[in-house]
Structure formats: structure tokens, C-alpha cells
Amino acid sequence: MAYNKNDITKALETITAPGEGKSLIESGAVKNIVTFDKEIIVDVTIANPSLQAKKKIEVEIMKAIHQEIDVKADVKVNVTSDTKNEPFKPEKPKVPGIQNIIAIASGKGGVGKSTITSNMAVSLQKMGFKVGILDADVYGPSTHLMFDVANARPLSIEIDGRSKMQPIESYGVKILSLGFFTDANQAVIWRGAMASKALNQMIFDAHWGDLDFLLIDLPPGTGDIHLSIVQSVPVTGAVIVSTPQNIALADAKKGVAMFKQENINVPVLGIVENMSYFTPAELPNNKYYIFGKDGAKNLAEDIGTAFLGEVPLVQSIREAGDVGHPVALQDNTPLENAFAEITKNTLSQLVKRNTDLPPTEIVRITTMSGCSTK
């Protein structure tokens, strides 16, 4: 004989719908209950799309039915999420005072990740946002050079009886970089654990104050240090930088795949194409596609992520980086506008992400071969 649906409904009234403060029944999350012989099928729709939330609700339903109805019942739970009708509201930021953490990654080295990060930070600052950069490039931090503060050293200040590191401020952007703690003439090998400890201190033992955005300039690649960072901080979203060259695109693809891994699950906001083309001063109407044409645009389309914009290969971008005065500081030039455009596109993807998806979880690495969400 099949089980009684009213009894099952009562059992499910004891479970709270995630993020709603009401029972699964009261919130209308239970869409259907089917019983057949020893089998019970429950269809549930919740607002939180994370795998963790789905798994949790599935286990709670099974437990309630086994406890209240029959320990031998063959229970199947189908959990779907309904983010469109009922957007899941992001909770408070997990790093106090910091609203959004954006990781800038590339896969391949030298494609302009730090250049994009620096100029994006300046564009955000010019738009009126409070911005910080954490340069986590263990192989060659360069933000301190790009902001002309290579010789600065962060001071320690007392905040609420605790000693905190004061980020260095340049052009209205707060900066902490591994470069502040190493001698420019010495090759420092930051091993995973050491780098992770230094980064943790630069995030949690620093006095960032209130920030709308903390941009993290990641090292190239998809290794250890990236895992350390997602382990330490809830990264709101990642921006991938690539040139249109095939070899860079292949690495960018790996970068996207890393963030999308189920156990890392950091939303990719989109791809920026750097060094898209070159226009010589004497031929202002010509575009030379030195590294190939539209490669990153096509990649974004292929993998279903946003294309955030392109930056040409321009000598003054390199010079501005070298003298520590990012080109986005210029007023009303095509380069300033290019970075403003990329920044606006990133912001609109971020707003979309914060409306549609729950906050990113910090990832706890349990073994060398895999990670699990806290």
C-alpha cells in the first residue's frame, strides 16, 4: 500500500526552506509528492541554486521521511532552483567592509593582466567607487610599479586595539602587494603555504576600510596559489584576460574551467581581450591584428561567457605602466574610454551575478587532489 501524502506533507513541515525562514510546505517549495508502493518522490524548488543547498535539502527531506513515515521508504528527491522568479539575495560580505572581490586571472603570463587590473581600478575610482588592489602575483608583482609606489612600505596602525597593515594609496586606489615585502633585486620564491599566509594577512590583517571593490591580481596559471586564494576569500567573480593568440586562448580556457569547477564555483564575469590590434601613428585608419583577430571574443561566445571589451596594443599603455601612471587616468582619450567601457561591462555582469546567484563560498581544500565547499 502506498504511503499517505498528508503524513508526508506533515513530515516536510518540519524542514525550513533555505534562506526563507518558512517551512518547505508554507513557502510553496514542495511542488509535488508522488507515492507508489514503497516509493515516495518529492519535487522541490528552492531559490538557492548552489549544489550545497540542493544536497542539504535532499538529505533533510530523506531524513524527515525516514524518521516520521517509514525508515524503509524508497525516497527520491528532485531539487531544482528557481532563481528567476525569486532571486537569491546575497548575504553580508564575508570580509568585513569589502562588498565585492574580483579576481583577475589569465592562464598565460604576460598577456596584460596587471595592466587591465590597474586601469580597471582607476576607472572604478573615477566612477566614484572605493577600490583596492591586492597584488597576489607570486612570480612578479607589478602593481606597486604601475602605481609609482615601488619604494613605499605599508605601516602598521592600531585599529580597535589590534595592529593592522595600512594599504598604500595612490591615485585614490588602496594597494597591497607582495612586491612591498620583497627586495626588487632578490628573487623570492613564494611557496604555496608561505604565499597563502602572506595573502591572508594582506586581506584579513589589513585596514582596507570600506571598499566597493577589491581587485585581486592573480599570478598567471591555474595552480596552487589560485586555490589558496579561493580558500581564503569569497571571490565574487573572476575576469579573465587573454590576447587573441591561440596559445593564450587555450590557457584562458583552462582559467575559466578552473573557476567553474564544481568545488570552486566562482562565477566568471567575462573575458577581456588585450593587445587586440595595432594601429601605427602614421596610418591611423589601419588595424593590424598581430596576435590574431577576435580570438577572445570567439572564445567568450564558445564558452557562454560575456565579452567585456578589447584593448589595442599601444606603446603609451606600456610606457604609462612603466612610469607608474595608468592610462585610464587620462581624460577623454580613446584609451580612457576603452577601459571605462570594459569596467562598465564588468559592473553590469557583476550586478547580474549578485542578483542571480548566492554569495561565493570559501573553498576548503581537504586533499591535494580535490576541494570541498565549507
Ligand SMILES: Nc1ncnc2c1ncn2[C@@H]1O[C@H](COP(=O)(O)OP(=O)(O)OP(=O)(O)O)[C@@H](O)[C@H]1O
Ligand atoms: N595593450 C597593451 N599595449 C601595450 N603594452 C601592453 C599592453 N598591455 C600590457 N602591455 C605591456 O606588456 C607587459 C606585460 O603586461 P602585464 O605586466 O600587465 O602582464 P601580466 O599578464 O600581468 O604579466 P605577468 O604574467 O608577469 O603577471 C607590460 O610591459 C605592459 O606594460
